[in-house]
Structures are given as structure tokens and as C-alpha cells.
Amino acid sequence: MKRTLSFLPQKFKKGNMVHDLIKKRYSTRTFSEKLIDSDIILSLFEAARWAPSGGNEQPWRFIIAGKNDPENYWKIFSAINEGNKLWAINAPLLVVGVTKLERGIDKKLNKYAFYDLASAVANLTLQATSKNLYVRQMGGFNPLIIRELFDIPENFEPAIVLAAGYKTEESNIPENLMMREKAPRQRKPLSEIVFSGKFGTPADLVKQKEEEQVKEEK
Numbered sequence: 369m370k371r372t373l374s375f376l377p378q379k380f381k382k383g384n385m386v387h388d389l390i391k392k393r394y395s396t397r398t399f400s401e402k403l404i405d406s407d408i409i410l411s412l413f414e415a416a417r418w419a420p421s422g423g424n425e426q427p428w429r430f431i432i433a434g435k436n437d438p439e440n441y442w443k444i445f446s447a448i449n450e451g452n453k454l455w456a457i458n459a460p461l462l463v464v465g466v467t468k469l470e471r472g473i474d475k476k477l478n479k480y481a482f483y484d485l486a487s488a489v490a491n492l493t494l495q496a497t498s499k500n501l502y503v504r505q506m507g508g509f510n511p512l513i514i515r516e517l518f519d520i521p522e523n524f525e526p527a528i529v530l531a532a533g534y535k536t537e538e539s540n541i542p543e544n545l546m547m548r549e550k551a552p553r554q555r556k557p558l559s560e561i562v563f564s565g566k567f568g569t570p571a572d573l574v575k576q577k578e579e580e581q582v583k584e585e586k
């Protein structure tokens with residue numbers, strides 16, 4: 369019988385060769401109000417800037433607003449969904465991730481526009497983690513409001529909002545959100561996502577590793 373390995377605990381095991389920054393990163397909702405130094409904020413966008421992109425188009429753009437820039441902070445805040453507002457209100461920095469939809473002089477559709485923005489956000493997030501900061505991304509926002517408030521041209525798309533800040537153990541977020549915050553994190557096992565030979569067939573090296581892990585669990 370084929371064993372399903374999905375019961376393996378969703379945590380990092382000894383021998384998982386994953387960098388500490390990746391282990392540490394998670395999307396907190398328990399932000400502290402502590403402001404972030406401007407040099408550190410700049411380092412996040414420096415990291416984003418060095419991401420790879422199709423044809424080196426660098427389609428990413430970022431609109432940033434710290435709580436010390438209340439006018440713009442509340443503009444971004446006004447566009448996010450009510451459920452997100454409950455925790456995002458504490459974050460000292462909000463960022464809108466925008467991407468350019470066309471490329472080249474003939475203005476062809478850039479099919480990598482969102483892919484590349486996400487890659488820049490991944491860089492930004494790991495840089496943030498290295499500075500003891502946390503980032504939670506939000507798809508739950510109204511892009512029309514953002515477009516209007518920040519005068520975003522038609523060939524650019526506001527794709528994501530990020531909340532960033534330090535974490536606190538004394539958060540005032542509602543109890544139901546705190547429970548979700550503390551719930552175990554879930555991930556698909558490698559055998560569901562890494563294939564060889566045929567789509568859907570787990571790669572041999574993944575099968576071997578997961579079988580070893582099952583033995584260790586016993």
C-alpha cells in the first residue's frame with residue numbers, strides 16, 4: 369500500500385538543510401508599534417531590487433508609508449479588507465507592491481510581471497527577517513482604491529499589500545486571530561510537490577528521504 373506521508377509533523381526536522389532565515393520567517397499578525405529605522409527600511413528595498421526578473425525588466429514598484437507618514441499610511445490602510453485591518457493596524461510600515469504589465473518598446477504583455485514582483489517580495493521578506501522584522505502579505509485589499517488614491521497608471525497593477533514590523537508577545541489582536549497565529553503551520557510534503565519522470569510521481573530522492581523520516585519517527 370502506498371504510504372501517505374502527510375501526517376509528518378509540519379515543522380523543521382533535524383537534518384532539514386534549510387537556512388535559518390527561512391526557518392525564522394513566518395507571516396505574523398502580532399506586530400509591535402515600534403517604528404523601523406529608515407536605513408533598515410531602505411535595506412528591504414535594496415534586497416528587492418536585486419531579485420532576478422524576466423529580461424531584467426524589473427517590473428516591481430513599491431509605494432511605502434510608515435506610521436510617521438500618517439496621510440499615506442491611512443490611504444493604504446483604507447484599501448485593505450476589514451479582516452486584515454484587525455491586525456495590520458499595529459504594523460508600523462505598509463507597502464503596496466505594484467507591477468508593470470508591459471515590457472519593451474513594443475509594449476508587449478509581460479507575462480512574468482507578477483512572478484517577478486513576487487520574487488522581489490521574497491528577497492525583501494528574507495532581508496526583513498535578517499533584521500528581526502516580520503512581513504505579512506495581503507491579497508485582501510481593493511486595488512481600485514489604491515489605484516485611485518496613488519494615481520497608478522493603467523499599465524501598472526497594484527498586486528499586493530505588505531505589512532511589516534517587529535513582533536510583540538503582547539499583542540491586542542482578537543482572540544480568534546491569536547488562535548490562528550498559534551496554530552501549527554501546514555505544508556505539503558515534498559512528495560506532493562517535487563516530481564521526476566512524470567508529473568505527479570514523487571522524485572526518488574524525495575521518497576527515500578521521507579521513508580527515512582518515517583523510520584526515525586517510529
Ligand SMILES: Cc1cc2nc3c(=O)[nH]c(=O)nc-3n(C[C@H](O)[C@H](O)[C@H](O)COP(=O)(O)O)c2cc1C
Nearest residue numbers: 393394395396449452504505506507508509528553
Ligand atoms: C499572495 C498572498 C496573499 C495573502 N493574503 C493574505 C491576506 O489577505 N490576509 C492575511 O491575513 N494573510 C494573507 N497572506 C498570508 C498567508 O496566509 C500566509 O503566507 C500563509 O498562510 C503561510 O503562512 P506563513 O507565511 O506564516 O508561512 C497572503 C500571502 C500571500 C503570499
